Amino acid sequence: MEIINYIVIIMAILSSLASLLQKDLIKCIILSGFFGLCVAYLYYALLAPDVALTEAILGGAILPSLFAFTVRRTQRIDE
Numbered sequence: 001m002e003i004i005n006y007i008v009i010i011m012a013i014l015s016s017l018a019s020l021l022q023k024d025l026i027k028c029i030i031l032s033g034f035f036g037l038c039v040a041y042l043y044y045a046l047l048a049p050d051v052a053l054t055e056a057i058l059g060g061a062i063l064p065s066l067f068a069f070t071v072r073r074t075q076r077i078d079e
Helices: 002-019 023-043 048-072
Strands: none
Touching: 002 023, 023 048
16 A cells, blocks of 8 residues: 555544544534545545545535534524
8 A cells, every 4th residue: 555545544543533522513524524535535545436436525525514504503692
């Protein structure tokens, strides 16, 4: 395996751990989207471009957008 693959694996692990430890939900959503993009790259490196494209669209774009929209709609308004 090339060195870039190891770097992406480490970045995916670190982003997932950082996402778990975050208190701010928006930062957690951004980190989980980054994790999805890292995993999409790894799928592409493992010669599964169809799975990589699906993961990039769902894990890197649609789900983080949906989560961010949900968090924004459910935040409490201080009076």
